[in-house]
Each structure stands twice: as structure tokens, then as C-alpha cells.
Amino acid sequence: MSLDIDSHIRHSTRHIGRSVPRREDQGPLTGRGRYVADIKIVGMLEVVFVRSIEAHARIVSIDTSEALAVEGVQAVFTAADLADVKTFPDYIPYIGPVKQRPLAEDRVRYVGAPYAAVVAVDRYIAEDAAALVAAGTTYEPLPTVADLDQALAPGAPTLHDHWESNYSFDVATHKPEVDHAFEQADHTFSETYVSQRQTGLPMETRGVVADITDGTLTVWSSTQSPHMVRSTVALMLDMPEPQVRVIHPTIGGGFGTKTHIYPEDIVVPWIARLLDQPARWIEDRMENLVASVHAREQRHDVEVAYDDDGTIRGVRCASTLDMGSGEIFMPGTAPVFVTNACVTGGYDFPNMQARTIGVVTNKTPSGAYRGFGIPEGAFVMERIIDRVARLTGTDRADLRLRMLLQPGQTPYVMHGGGRLDSGSHTESFEQGLEMTQPALERALARYADDPDVRVGVGYCNYVEPTSPSYHLTTGHWGGGDAATVRVDPDGSVRVAAGLSSFGQGAETVAAQLAADALGVSPENVTVVLGDTERAPYGLGSWGSRGAMMLTGSVLLASERLMDKARAIAAHMLEAAEADIVLTDGAFHVAGSDQPSVSWAEVGTAAWIRYVDLPDGMEPGLETSGYFHPENLQHQLDDTGKINAAASWSNGAHIGVVSVRVSTGEVRIEDYIVVHDCGTVINPALVEGQVHGGVAQGIAGAMYEHFQYDPDTANPRFASFMDYLVPTCAEVPRMEVDHFESPAPEQPLGVKGCGEGGTVGPPAVVAGAVSDALSEWGVDLTECPVTPVAVRAAIRSAEAAGAGAGS
Amino acid sequence: MTISEPISEVDVEVTINGRTRRHRVPARLLLSDYIRDTVGLTGTHLGCEHGYCGACTVIVDGDAVRSCLMLAVQADGGEVRTVEDLAPAGSDSLSPMQQAFHDNHALQCGFCTAGFLMTLESVDPGEWNEPERVVELLSGNLCRCTGYQNIVAAVTEAWSAYHGGGGSRDG
Numbered sequence: 021m022s023l024d025i026d027s028h029i030r031h032s033t034r035h036i037g038r039s040v041p042r043r044e045d046q047g048p049l050t051g052r053g054r055y056v057a058d059i060k061i062v063g064m065l066e067v068v069f070v071r072s073i074e075a076h077a078r079i080v081s082i083d084t085s086e087a088l089a090v091e092g093v094q095a096v097f098t099a100a101d102l103a104d105v106k107t108f109p110d111y112i113p114y115i116g117p118v119k120q121r122p123l124a125e126d127r128v129r130y131v132g133a134p135y136a137a138v139v140a141v142d143r144y145i146a147e148d149a150a151a152l153v154a155a156g157t158t159y160e161p162l163p164t165v166a167d168l169d170q171a172l173a174p175g176a177p178t179l180h181d182h183w184e185s186n187y188s189f190d191v192a193t194h195k196p197e198v199d200h201a202f203e204q205a206d207h208t209f210s211e212t213y214v215s216q217r218q219t220g221l222p223m224e225t226r227g228v229v230a231d232i233t234d235g236t237l238t239v240w241s242s243t244q245s246p247h248m249v250r251s252t253v254a255l256m257l258d259m260p261e262p263q264v265r266v267i268h269p270t271i272g273g274g275f276g277t278k279t280h281i282y283p284e285d286i287v288v289p290w291i292a293r294l295l296d297q298p299a300r301w302i303e304d305r306m307e308n309l310v311a312s313v314h315a316r317e318q319r320h321d322v323e324v325a326y327d328d329d330g331t332i333r334g335v336r337c338a339s340t341l342d343m344g345s346g347e348i349f350m351p352g353t354a355p356v357f358v359t360n361a362c363v364t365g366g367y368d369f370p371n372m373q374a375r376t377i378g379v380v381t382n383k384t385p386s387g388a389y390r391g392f393g394i395p396e397g398a399f400v401m402e403r404i405i406d407r408v409a410r411l412t413g414t415d416r417a418d419l420r421l422r423m424l425l426q427p428g429q430t431p432y433v434m435h436g437g438g439r440l441d442s443g444s445h446t447e448s449f450e451q452g453l454e455m456t457q458p459a460l461e462r463a464l465a466r467y468a469d470d471p472d473v474r475v476g477v478g479y480c481n482y483v484e485p486t487s488p489s490y491h492l493t494t495g496h497w498g499g500g501d502a503a504t505v506r507v508d509p510d511g512s513v514r515v516a517a518g519l520s521s522f523g524q525g526a527e528t529v530a531a532q533l534a535a536d537a538l539g540v541s542p543e544n545v546t547v548v549l550g551d552t553e554r555a556p557y558g559l560g561s562w563g564s565r566g567a568m569m570l571t572g573s574v575l576l577a578s579e580r581l582m583d584k585a586r587a588i589a590a591h592m593l594e595a596a597e598a599d600i601v602l603t604d605g606a607f608h609v610a611g612s613d614q615p616s617v618s619w620a621e622v623g624t625a626a627w628i629r630y631v632d633l634p635d636g637m638e639p640g641l642e643t644s645g646y647f648h649p650e651n652l653q654h655q656l657d658d659t660g661k662i663n664a665a666a667s668w669s670n671g672a673h674i675g676v677v678s679v680r681v682s683t684g685e686v687r688i689e690d691y692i693v694v695h696d697c698g699t700v701i702n703p704a705l706v707e708g709q710v711h712g713g714v715a716q717g718i719a720g721a722m723y724e725h726f727q728y729d730p731d732t733a734n735p736r737f738a739s740f741m742d743y744l745v746p747t748c749a750e751v752p753r754m755e756v757d758h759f760e761s762p763a764p765e766q767p768l769g770v771k772g773c774g775e776g777g778t779v780g781p782p783a784v785v786a787g788a789v790s791d792a793l794s795e796w797g798v799d800l801t802e803c804p805v806t807p808v809a810v811r812a813a814i815r816s817a818e819a820a821g822a823g824a825g826s
Numbered sequence: 827m828t829i830s831e832p833i834s835e836v837d838v839e840v841t842i843n844g845r846t847r848r849h850r851v852p853a854r855l856l857l858s859d860y861i862r863d864t865v866g867l868t869g870t871h872l873g874c875e876h877g878y879c880g881a882c883t884v885i886v887d888g889d890a891v892r893s894c895l896m897l898a899v900q901a902d903g904g905e906v907r908t909v910e911d912l913a914p915a916g917s918d919s920l921s922p923m924q925q926a927f928h929d930n931h932a933l934q935c936g937f938c939t940a941g942f943l944m945t946l947e948s949v950d951p952g953e954w955n956e957p958e959r960v961v962e963l964l965s966g967n968l969c970r971c972t973g974y975q976n977i978v979a980a981v982t983e984a985w986s987a988y989h990g991g992g993g994s995r996d997g
Binding site: 747 | 833869870872873874876881909912928929931933934935937943962970971974
């Protein structure tokens with residue numbers, strides 16, 4: 021696909037496709053960035069939330085008198101005070117409605133649930149008073165459910181009184197052809213695979229600052245979706261949307277956790293409005309670990325039918341999501357649907373029958389985390405393939421090559437309706453295998469003399485839906501985004517987009533796009549993101565959508581602006597519009613670069629010197645584009661299928677690991693990524709997304725795990741001492757290579773790349789460790805692959821009488 | 827549980843980035859909050875406030891410390907350097923390490939960056955001149971965006987003279 025946006029624009033330098041340095045760097049590098057916690061307003065009060073220490077209880081009473089007596093405390097609010105605030109909407113019709121109130125009323129369902137808010141002149145005093153409110157709270161504990169088995173046991177205590185059970189939803193498909201495959205196949209097996217509870221864990225916690233001035237409520241929020249916060253705040257506080265302005269300043273990461281709209285996003289603005297004083301809440305890390313969404317906790321009960329030659333004939337997969345209490349807006353229900361939709365990865369495998377289940381438990385609500393269900397599904401498929409390869413004596417890589425989509429096989433409709441528009445599924449894996457060979461040889465040589473170490477290889481071939489529908493996730497919003505492009509009288513370009521950015525470099529990308537679309541230098545482009553007052557409505561950054569949404573919306577707006585600019589320039593040059601070309605920022609008649617008209621002259625004519633405009637032309641030089649991918653579906657079709665993504669990236673991950681048998685220590689010797697996200701706008705940014713995604717994937721594969729006490733549903737974590745975030749010493753060096761298969765139906769062929777990195781590592785590490793320990797017959801079915809888990813697997817294999825022993 | 831004792835206050839005099847400041851602050855005020863809220867230098871970020879993530883790293887009397895684990899009063903009479911002090915004053919230019927971070931795309935959201943930069947600033951690169959040592963040095967700071975790949979690349983580039991066995995720190 022050509023990167024020529026407009027054949028009438030000639031550049032001596034093109035910016036799309038180049039690693040243009042980031043314009044976002046200067047602030048954070050010099051300490052002059054502005055994050056939410058850096059905002060200070062005269063008279064600003066500090067809010068601290070009081071959170072449940074019980075996993076499941078009735079709140080009998082809350083004595084706030086001692087807290088109110090502390091000098092500097094301005095107010096203590098509980099649910100009763102917020103009667104005028106509307107309930108969070110339940111937009112999705114097929115899941116259990118949770119009727120979430122901004123503060124818990126008489127019932128708490130997880131440790132960390134907010135039930136009171138203390139307002140004081142400083143944070144220290146507010147925390148003192150919050151401790152007094154906590155001490156003044158009387159609970160009547162209720163029986164807890166700490167996991168899926170407990171939640172689904174007969175007679176289990178239910179979390180939501182208006183539900184009959186703890187099921188939020190249970191959506192099953194039935195495919196006769198899968199039944200047929202099971203009847204015909206040589207063999208079958210059943211297995212349960214488990215994905216553990218993790219979270220996105222941005223280095224910046226959440227935070228909200230709110231201030232009401234002249235009737236406008238301004239909310240600074242560390243959110244990934246400022247317009248959605250605006251709509252929800254306006255709805256719940258009963259204000260007209262134009263009177264609510266939501267700004268995200270610089271954001272210190274989000275990774276999905278900040279796509280949700282939390283109680284604090286509503287309560288802090290409500291406090292500022294009620295007290296007519298600015299108010300601020302900054303989440304601390306302890307509360308972040310229990311009060312920001314968790315993710316990834318799923319159980320997969322699978323049945324597999326296969327033949328002696330390794331052919332997998334059919335799979336039935338029941339995926340059950342542990343939703344925590346479910347009290348989060350938007351609900352955290354969608355990832356498990358994505359798991360099932362994407363479970364077959366880059367493989368040509370239609371015979372998948374999926375059942376998708378959501379269950380509530382007395383834990384932190386689960387929600388979005390980078391990858392959004394894809395890693396969980398990839399883990400299942402790759403573990404199945406490895407098992408079948410082992411059972412049938414088939415080479416694991418060969419079996420994958422037999423199953424992968426071949427060149428020319430796209431567009432390909434997956435079992436659930438996902439339409440893989442393009443990709444390099446086989447090519448990426450073959451390239452990865454080639455890169456793996458020297459890595460494997462190095463590792464084998466390194467440990468040749470160490471009888472305690474085994475070496476193994478793990479594989480994952482995934483697909484990554486990009487720019488997805490948000491309707492399935494929210495039951496409300498769609499999947500488009502808008503940009504406004506303006507050329508000012510001095511010729512400067514301003515791009516304002518509804519998209520947001522929390523570290524990806526979207527501002528740099530927007531400037532690259534506008535620069536090439538308008539024939540200017542990126543330095544001449546000012547980019548405005550993340551402010552509902554200055555940018556058009558957009559859904560923000562999530563779902564690997566930023567690159568495509570910016571490309572679509574900025575190019576659409578720019579094309580409209582160019583049409584008008586060309587008409588103005590033609591008039592000024594007394595030439596026909598069709599003859600006007602733009603070379604390095606100057607309009608002129610094709611064939612001669614003199615005389616010429618600059619962007620500043622066109623901008624001045626449009627805004628100021630109307631005398632230079634063609635007769636009857638409407639003044640101004642500002643256009644908007646609302647981009648919505650045409651092929652994006654928001655609702656299931658008649659057959660229950662949906663293509664809920666505008667395009668699909670793909671990749672192959674391969675890891676070489678060493679395992680020390682005596683200790684269970686796993687070391688990733690080499691990690692190889694071959695990645696295809698279509699047309700690349702900025703290679704350095706794409707590579708950065710891959711690096712960060714893989715590191716988070718490794719975190720899930722080997723380290724991070726939120727564990728709860730099974731008897732009390734109390735968290736067994738309180739800090740970074742218990743929730744193990746990988747450091748530089750744990751993340752291996754990565755080798756990254758790229759293919760570019762442009763999205764055939766999207767502008768410039770851009771797909772998206774935010775999440776793919778997270779997908780491979782759990783499958784790769786479990787596969788590689790199982791391979792390394794194949795002499796014992798170890799076949800890991802869950803993550804994290806810790807030394808304890810590895811030793812347990814070896815011991816249990818030895819107890820079963822297999823293997824060489826050690 | 828009651829709070830009856832008034833919070834005691836103390837006078838502190840701290841030289842921050844070459845400027846001496848005097849404040850009367852609550853005795854329990856963390857150095858991190860003092861730097862950010864009292865002095866108003868918000869380039870130092872709080873990632874965990876329990877001494878683990880390293881985002882709040884500053885240099886006190888020559889040593890890298892986690893400012894969330896220290897009280898302001900403990901810095902009384904001391905000299906503190908923060909990220910705001912790294913770039914040459916009065917210009918848009920960056921220090922060599924900041925420049926290397928920019929050139930190598932070693933930051934994404936940027937929230938942890940100040941902590942990394944101050945950790946690096948606190949050591950003599952000549953003593954950290956092997957790749958494994960760089961990893962060890964950086965392993966006290968968490969980054970969630972970069973997978974550390976480009977941070978290591980930036981440090982390697984900025985310290986290439988040392989790793990090659992010569993050159994000056996600013997070279």
C-alpha cells in the first residue's frame with residue numbers, strides 16, 4: 021500500500037515510517053512534566069477514601085464523630101450523603117446488573133471497597149481521620165467466596181441479593197461439527213488450564229483533581245478515556261456535558277486499568293461541587309493493589325479430540341472468568357469473550373466450541389489489562405498443541421507449521437467470527453524458528469557441562485485484534501474517534517484528537533501524520549490530546565487502537581482541510597485548483613515553483629484577509645474527521661458471530677529457557693519476537709510497545725500473582741514485597757524482528773501494536789519449561805512458573821514414577 | 827483510638843539543587859512530600875511510598891536515597907539534588923544521560939524516569955562498567971513501560987566511554 025496520502029503533496033522528507041524522536045520526552049526527562057499529582061490549586065482539599073477491611077460484610081454502622089473532631093478535617097461522607105448521585109449504569113443487557121453505587125451502602129463485597137470519603141486540609145490529616153472512620157466502623161461479616169469453586173458450590177453465599185447465583189453470565193455455543201470431530205477422532209483428552217490474577221500496575225497510580233469555577237466542573241483525571249469520564253460524570257452528577265470538562269494531563273501508564281471509570285472519578289468531583297472548593301485524591305500504592313481493577317483470572321476446562329498423526333480435530337473450551345465482585349464500570353466481563361474469540365490464534369482451526377462464563381467472588385473487581393483476554397486464550401491453545409505433539413510423537417514446531425494460516429489464506433474468518441484481514445502467520449513463525457536456532461545452540465553449549473540444567477523451547481503464534489468495538493465491552497460506546505485539524509493565520513498546524521496517550525507517543529504520531537498530510541514539518545504541528553474542551557469526542561487509548569484511530573481521523577480531517585487550502589491557494593495564484601501542488605510547505609502551480617503561496621498566507625486569507633478568499637467561500641481553515649472503520653461490527657450477527665476488530669496484528673514468540681532441576685530456577689536465555697502490525701508509522705515506538713508488552717507478559721508468566729486466603733477471601737498481598745514486579749534483572753534481552761502486512765481496509769494499512777507483546781510469554785515460558793523437563797513428563801497447565809511450581813511439577817512427576825530423577 | 831497529641835513541627839534548612847530553603851514542617855513530613863509539596867519540585871514522583879519502586883530517588887549528600895523512606899527533618903542541614911538539577915541551567919539542552927534516554931526511546935510514560943536518572947547520577951560510571959553491573963545498578967528501579975531494553979541501551983551509550991575504558995563523564 022502506498023504511503024502517498026495526496027499525490028499533490030511533495031515532500032523532500034517524509035515522516036511516516038521514520039523513528040521521529042518523541043515530543044513527549046522533555047517534561048519527564050527534566051522533571052517538568054505535569055501528572056495529576058503535580059496539580060495544585062489554591063484552597064485544594066485532600067480526599068482519602070476509607071475502604072473495607074472485610075471481604076464480605078454488612079456495614080452495621082459508621083461512627084464518623086472522632087474523625088470529624090480532628091483539626092483540619094472538613095467533612096466525612098458516606099453513601100447516605102451521596103443520595104443525589106445516580107447509580108453507575110448497567111448498560112450490558114446479558115450480564116448480571118450490579119447496580120453499583122459510588123460508595124458502598126450497607127454491604128461490602130471485597131477488601132478495598134470504598135465506603136466513606138474523608139476531606140481534610142492535607143493528606144496526612146485526612147489519613148489520620150480515615151483511620152478513625154475505619155476504627156469506628158462496625159461490620160457484620162458474611163460468608164465469603166474466594167474462588168470459582170466456592171462461588172459455584174451448591175448453596176454458596178451469593179454476592180448480589182437480586183441474583184439467583186453468582187453467575188453473571190453463561191453464554192454457550194453448540195457446534196455439531198465439533199461433536200462430529202469428537203466422534204471421529206482417534207483420541208481425546210480433558211484438561212484444565214488456569215490463568216492467574218494480575219493487574220496492569222502503571223507506575224503512576226490513579227488520581228483525580230476536581231474544581232468548579234463559573235459553573236464549569238473541571239476534572240483532571242489519570243484516565244485513558246477523558247470523554248467517557250465526562251459523559252459518565254455528567255450523567256451521574258446530573259450536569260449538562262458542556263459544563264463538565266475532563267482533562268488528562270501527563271499520564272504515568274495505564275495498561276487498561278485506567279479505562280474504567282471508578283467511584284473516585286465521581287465522588288471527588290461531587291465533593292468539589294458540594295463544598296465549592298477544589299478537591300484532590302491521589303491513590304496510594306497500597307490501595308491501588310486492591311482498588312484498581314485486577315485481571316486475567318480465568319479457568320479453562322477443555323476437551324480435545326486428536327488423531328494419531330497429531331491432527332487436532334476439535335476442541336471444546338469452557339472459559340470461566342473470576343470477576344471479583346463485579347462492582348466496576350464499565351464491567352470487566354469482556355476479556356473472557358476475547359479469550360474465546362482469539363483462542364485459536366494464528367492457526368487455521370475452525371472446530372472450536374466455546375462457552376463463556378462470568379462468576380463473581382469476594383475479590384477486587386476484575387477488568388481490563390493490556391492483552392484483554394488474548395494471553396489467556398493463547399496459553400490454552402499452545403498448551404493443547406504441545407500436549408498433542410507429545411502424545412503423538414509429533415515435532416512441536418512442525419505441528420504448528422501444519423496448523424498455521426498459510427500465505428494467501430487471508431481474509432480468514434475465525435471460529436467466532438473474527439475476520440483476519442491479512443497477516444504473516446506462517447512467515448513470522450518460520451522467521452522466528454530461524455532466529456531461534458543460534459539461540460538454542462548457545463544455551464545448549466552454555467550448560468553442556470552442567471548436569472543440573474535442562475534447556476527447552478516454547479512457542480506462541482497469536483493474533484491481536486486492533487481497534488475493537490467498545491460496544492461489547494461497555495454496552496454503550498462504539499469504536500470510532502475524531503480529530504480536528506486547524507491551520508492558524510501564521511501557518512501553524514494544530515491537531516486536536518479525542519484519542520489519549522499515556523506513554524505510547526501518540527502526540528508524536530499525530531504530528532507525523534499531520535506533517536505528511538499537510539506537507540509541513542512535524543515541528544510546525546501542535547498536538548492537543550486528552551482535554552474534552554479542546555479536542556473532539558473520542559474514546560481514548562485502549563485496544564491497540566491509537567495508531568489506526570489517529571491515522572483515520574487525522575487524515576480524514578487533513579484531506580478536507582487540504583481541499584479548502586488548495587482552493588484558496590488556487591485563487592491567490594489565479595490558477596486552476598487541479599494544477600496546484602504543495603512542495604515542502606509552499607503551494608504553487610505544477611511545473612513552476614514560482615510564484616508560491618505559503619501556509620501562513622493561506623491561513624491568513626482564511627481567518628483574516630477575507631479579501632484574498634474566492635468569492636462566496638466560507639472563511640476559516642479548520643476541519644474535522646470522525647473515523648469509524650467500516651468493517652467494524654458492534655453486535656453479533658444472526659449466527660452469533662462477530663468481527664469486533666477493525667484489523668488484526670499477529671506475531672510469533674519463541675523463548676529458549678534453562679531450568680535448574682534442583683532448585684526449579686527458570687532463566688529465559690533468549691526471547692525472540694517476530695511481529696506484524698501492518699504499516700509502521702514510527703518504528704522506535706512500535707519496538708518500545710513490543711518490549712514493554714513482552715516484559716509484562718513475562719511478569720505474568722513467571723512472577724505476578726494476586727493470591728487470596730481461601731477461607732476469608734482476604735488478600736495475601738499488601739505491597740510490592742508480595743506482588744513481584746519484574747526488575748531489569750528479571751527481564752531478558754529481546755530480539756525483535758518485523759513483518760509489515762498492511763491492513764487492506766484501513767488507512768495507510770495501519771493496524772495497531774499495543775497489546776501483542778503481552779500475549780506470548782505465558783505460553784512460551786510454560787511450553788519451554790515443559791519441554792526442558794520432558795524427560796519427567798512435566799506438562800505445565802498454569803502460570804506463574806515459579807521455582808516452587810517447577811519443583812512441585814518435578815516432584816509430582818517423580819512420585820508418578822516417571823523421569824530420570826535428580 | 828484518638829489523636830490527642832498535636833503534631834510537632836520542626837525547622838529544617840535544606841539545600842536543594844544549590845538553593846538553601848528554610849521551612850517549618852511537621853516532624854512526620856516525608857522528604858518526598860517536602861520536595862514535592864513544600865518546595866514545589868514535582869519532578870520527583872511517588873510510585874509506591876514504601877521504598878520499593880525507586881521512582882522517588884533523589885540524591886542526599888551524594889547518596890541515592892528513596893525520598894519516601896526519609897523524613898524531611900532527616901535532611902536538615904543536608905544537600906539534596908533532584909531531577910530538576912540535571913539539565914544545564916538556563917537552556918533547553920539535556921545532560922548526556924537525559925539525551926541518551928531521549929535518543930534511545932528509554933522512556934514511555936516517563937513516571938519512573940527521574941528515579942532512574944538520579945540513581946545513575948549518584949554513581950561513578952567507572953565503577954559500573956560492565957553490562958551485568960549496569961543491570962544490577964538499575965534493578966532497584968521499576969519501569970512498567972519499556973521492559974528495560976532501551977534504558978540499558980541508553981546507559982550503555984551514555985557510558986560508552988567508560989565501558990570502552992576511557993573518556994570523561996560528560997563525554
